Amino acid sequence: MASSTSLSQGALHDLGVKALAQALRNKQVSAVEVAQHFLDRAAAHTNLGAFVDVRTEVTLAQAAAADARIAQGSAGALEGVPIAHKDIFATKDFVTTAGSRMLAGYRSPFDATVVHRLAQAGMVTLGKLSCDEFAMGSSNENTATTAVGHSSLQPVRNPWSTDRIPGGSSGGSAAAVAARITPAATGTDTGGSIRQPAAFCGITGIKPTYGRASRYGMVAFASSLDQAGPMARSAEDCALLLSALCGPDLDRDATSLDRPEEDFARDLDRAVHGLRIGVPQEFFGEGLSDDVRKAVHAALAQLEALGAILVPIRLPRTELSIPVYYTIAPAEASSNLSRFDGVRYGHRAAQYTDLADMYQQTRAQGFGDEVKRRIMIGTYVLSHGYYDAYYLQAQKIRRMVADDFQDAFRHCDVIAGPVAPTVAWKLGEKSDDPVANYLADIFTLPASLAGLPGMSLPVGFASATADAGLPIGMQLIGNYFQEARLLNLAHRFQQATDFHAAKPAGF
Ligand code: GLN
Numbered sequence: 133m134a135s136s137t138s139l140s141q142g143a144l145h146d147l148g149v150k151a152l153a154q155a156l157r158n159k160q161v162s163a164v165e166v167a168q169h170f171l172d173r174a175a176a177h178t179n180l181g182a183f184v185d186v187r188t189e190v191t192l193a194q195a196a197a198a199d200a201r202i203a204q205g206s207a208g209a210l211e212g213v214p215i216a217h218k219d220i221f222a223t224k225d226f227v228t229t230a231g232s233r234m235l236a237g238y239r240s241p242f243d244a245t246v247v248h249r250l251a252q253a254g255m256v257t258l259g260k261l262s263c264d265e266f267a268m269g270s271s272n273e274n275t276a277t278t279a280v281g282h283s284s285l286q287p288v289r290n291p292w293s294t295d296r297i298p299g300g301s302s303g304g305s306a307a308a309v310a311a312r313i314t315p316a317a318t319g320t321d322t323g324g325s326i327r328q329p330a331a332f333c334g335i336t337g338i339k340p341t342y343g344r345a346s347r348y349g350m351v352a353f354a355s356s357l358d359q360a361g362p363m364a365r366s367a368e369d370c371a372l373l374l375s376a377l378c379g380p381d382l383d384r385d386a387t388s389l390d391r392p393e394e395d396f397a398r399d400l401d402r403a404v405h406g407l408r409i410g411v412p413q414e415f416f417g418e419g420l421s422d423d424v425r426k427a428v429h430a431a432l433a434q435l436e437a438l439g440a441i442l443v444p445i446r447l448p449r450t451e452l453s454i455p456v457y458y459t460i461a462p463a464e465a466s467s468n469l470s471r472f473d474g475v476r477y478g479h480r481a482a483q484y485t486d487l488a489d490m491y492q493q494t495r496a497q498g499f500g501d502e503v504k505r506r507i508m509i510g511t512y513v514l515s516h517g518y519y520d521a522y523y524l525q526a527q528k529i530r531r532m533v534a535d536d537f538q539d540a541f542r543h544c545d546v547i548a549g550p551v552a553p554t555v556a557w558k559l560g561e562k563s564d565d566p567v568a569n570y571l572a573d574i575f576t577l578p579a580s581l582a583g584l585p586g587m588s589l590p591v592g593f594a595s596a597t598a599d600a601g602l603p604i605g606m607q608l609i610g611n612y613f614q615e616a617r618l619l620n621l622a623h624r625f626q627q628a629t630d631f632h633a634a635k636p637a638g639f
Pocket of ligand 1: 267268270320322326353
């Protein structure tokens with residue numbers, strides 16, 4: 133079908149979500165052809181280690197069903213467009229491992245709501261993408277799931293420089309989108325896991341307001357923070373994906389918000405003239421690399437050129453977000469992960485003496501170091517005698533962090549700053565130093581603690597010799613339910629610049 137049209141196969145992977153949806157609807161290419169093209173790319177780039185499960189027959193069957201719907205005139209909004217899912221979402225047709233030995237080879241009996249909603253919109257699943265174990269990490273190095281095409285554990289590599297991490301915990305998602313192995317991927321963001329890998333891989337990603345996306349079928353890490361969102365190359369594509377992904381799921385997720393579905397693409401072209409952009413002083417302090425500072429400043433100047441007004445603001449509790457998050461998230465994780473007991477799910481130790489020993493052996497074998505560290509911290513901060521000093525104190529400061537944002541939003545409409553203090557670091561560089569990883573989350577944690585929507589978009593490349601050419605992201609944070617506003621601002625920026633269109637060499 134495609135060969136008789138102007139769409140050449142070689143260009144298919146350069147098309148984004150919107151362009152592919154159009155080409156499919158216009159029957160310039162079939163969903164099966166598109167799926168096969170991206171599957172071939174996945175097979176050609178197994179060195180990146182992005183995919184942990186690919187099932188050609190499943191993907192091609194979904195694509196054939198999409199073609200049938202297009203032929204019948206009953207196509208969904210994103211009919212036939214491929215997507216790949218972070219391996220933290222339950223999927224019945226692919227494994228669901230959450231990057232853990234605990235769930236090695238696990239098959240879920242159901243699809244997560246997010247997976248289901250995207251399938252309802254017509255999207256075709258290419259497979260599952262590597263992530264940090266139970267989404268705990270910033271580099272995708274905390275994983276125990278073997279990547280497709282490898283027989284032993286391999287790190288996910290950043291397509292911009294394969295000796296660098298892709299970021300985490302949605303590292304496989306970011307790497308696969310940047311390398312054009314998929315036009316779109318899902319991610320989850322508990323403390324930055326959509327925004328930071330998007331920044332490190334030069335793509336666009338958004339975490340909606342807490343409660344907008346259903347957590348049903350998302351393997352739980354820290355339930356009061358976990359939120360799903362899309363990762364793609366442009367804000368426009370993210371808007372289309374977010375519209376399909378979000379919506380109430382009141383029967384299945386107790387924290388799902390009872391708000392109608394929204395068309396997040398509705399305001400993309402709106403002028404940003406007069407929009408007040410808050411620039412938090414605390415996001416530009418020491419520790420921020422010169423490359424990131426320069427690129428974010430240049431992007432802010434670009435927003436000014438589009439008519440936005442820069443307003444200096446304060447987010448005084450920014451630094452405290454680190455100890456607060458690394459108290460609350462482990463506390464919730466220690467509770468959530470108690471379900472992995474060798475009885476209900478996944479791995480069970482082969483040898484044990486009694487029930488207590490079975491739990492102990494199972495959990496000792498099934499969990500990796502970072503997960504164990506967090507279970508121990510979480511159990512400690514929740515234990516009698518320490519609860520008031522740590523957990524309760526953290527909850528109080530969490531509220532203050534949220535209040536600081538409300539103060540700031542009296543003076544501005546959107547907040548802008550860096551996503552991370554540096555560009556992607558080298559594989560192994562921080563793998564023995566958990567605290568160094570935690571500190572690098574400083575700019576993403578505040579919005580997570582407050583439950584606010586946040587996004588990352590590419591705004592430049594490093595020029596410092598050691599890091600030259602590595603992508604830099606800018607973060608936009610909005611008040612509750614202001615996703616359309618963030619996407620509008622990002623889209624206007626992307627219409628005026630081409631950082632989001634840049635391609636890593638060799639892809
Ligand atoms: N890097 C943070 C952590 O390790 C955030 C992870 C996430 O958002 N899932 O917890």
